[in-house]
Amino acid sequence: MRLNKSTGHAIRILIECARAKGELVKVADLATSLDLTMQNVFKIVHILSRNRLISAARGRNGGVGLARPPEQIRMGDIVRAMESTDIELDIDAPRKKTGQAAVSGVNRVLDDALEAFVAVLDQHTLADMAGQREAGDAAAARKRGKRARKSPQSRSAIAVSNSRLVGRSGGN
Secondary structure: OOOOHHHHHHHHHHHHHHHOOOOOEOHHHHHHHHOOOHHHHHHHHHHHHHOOOEEEEOOOOOEEEEOOOHHHOEHHHHHHHHOOOOOOOOOOOOOOOOOHHHHHHHHHHHHHHHHHHHHHHOOOEHHHHHHHHHHHHHHHHHHHHHHHHOOHHHHHHHHHHHHHHHHHHHHO
């Protein structure tokens, strides 16, 4: 199943709120840090607020924060809030050989598949996602650190040895 972009954005917004550890996060800061438009963030925050995943405070010191602890927010809750979770084939559409029973059977199969998908997501919490991303960021920083440790001299030595190999193979 493919999720909408707005669902991915909603997950990222909620992860940022989880990392704020109870502090309110300004929508402008979310838009900047996640490289989204303010309008898009406001739209997503509104949906998340209606579904009681985020609480919003207006005013100069306002912002958004999680409505409950990240350990209590399931990934399935986020998907249900952001995605249409009712799949149905159009029974009234003109059909040649397909009967109504066959269409309703397909609808049952699609409903079961969607329930299984969301059930897997329900096994994971927002706290899990926030922790995984931090671990991923640390691993990426370590990789960048290893690349940055190579001196310019060692890079030029590699380039010279590569050019010698190319020169040899080209001359034979």
